[in-house]
Structure formats: structure tokens, C-alpha cells
Amino acid sequence: MVVVYIDGGARGNPGPAGYGVSIQSAEGAVLEELHGGLGIATNNIAEYNGLLAALQWAVDHDVRRVHIRADSELLVRQMRGEYKVKLTVRDEISKETFQREAVIRLVE
Numbered sequence: 166m167v168v169v170y171i172d173g174g175a176r177g178n179p180g181p182a183g184y185g186v187s188i189q190s191a192e193g194a195v196l197e198e199l200h201g202g203l204g205i206a207t208n209n210i211a212e213y214n215g216l217l218a219a220l221q222w223a224v225d226h227d228v229r230r231v232h233i234r235a236d237s238e239l240l241v242r243q244m245r246g247e248y249k250v251k252l253t254v255r256d257e258i259s260k261e262t263f264q265r266e267a268v269i270r271l272v273e
Contacts, residue, residue, distance in 0.1 A: 166191050166230035169219040173211025173237070182206035184215035188222060197222065212237040216244075 168189045175182035186199040199218045203211055212235065223231050235241055242248040 166232060167196065167223070167228055168193075168232045168234060169223075170234045171212070171215035171219050172235070173208065173213070173215040175206055175208045175211050179205050179207045179210075182208070182211040184211050184218060186215050186219045186222070188219065209237070209239055212240045216240065 168191065170187040170189070171184065172186075173182065173184035182203040182205065184199075184201055184203065187195060188197045188199070189195055199222060201214065201218065203214055206214075216233065216235070219231070219233065223229075233244075239248065243250050
């Protein structure tokens with residue numbers, strides 16, 4: 166199992182945006198760090214891009230157990246099904262996220 170810390174943000178909302186990901190072993194050793202700029206996007210889109218990058222890394226490295234840590238209450242509650250995902254976000258990001266999540270067991 167790996168523990169993945171994700172974050173994303175935009176200066177303004179929307180505004181210049183990016184994400185960062187820290188992938189660690191269960192013991193806390195840093196395995197890899199990912200980041201990316203997104204151009205103009207919202208905070209939520211930036212957060213989802215961090216999640217997508219983490220899930221893609223897990224797929225690429227055949228990691229099936231992932232503990233995702235995020236500070237975005239909106240993203241966490243959307244992924245748990247507690248909040249509805251707005252159509253625009255679903256169209257842009259969440260369909261891909263939910264497909265990847267089906268491949269990877271997300272550990273709460």
C-alpha cells in the first residue's frame with residue numbers, strides 16, 4: 166500500500182492553477198513527487214487533477230491499494246458520494262477519476 170498526499174489550488178478562482186502529489190510508502194518514505202501546471206482552472210479542477218495524477222501513477226506502477234490524503238472537503242465528499250458532482254466537473258474530470266477508481270481500491 167502507498168499513502169498519497171494530494172493538493173491543488175488556483176490563484177483566484179478560476180485563475181492560474183496547479184497541483185502537487187507526494188507518494189509515500191506505508192512507512193513514510195517518499196517514493197515520488199508529482200506536480201503540474203494547469204493554466205486557468207478552478208480550485209476544484211486543480212484538486213481533481215492531483216487525484217488523477219496519483220491514480221495514474223498507481224495504475225502505471227501496478228499499485229492496487231492507495232490511501233489518498235486530501236485537504237479538500239469538497240473533493241473528499243464528492244468521491245465518497247456525500248456531495249453531488251456538478252455536471253461541468255463530471256464532464257471534465259470525474260468520469261475519468263471514477264473509471265480509475267474502479268481499478269484501484271481506495272482505502273479510507
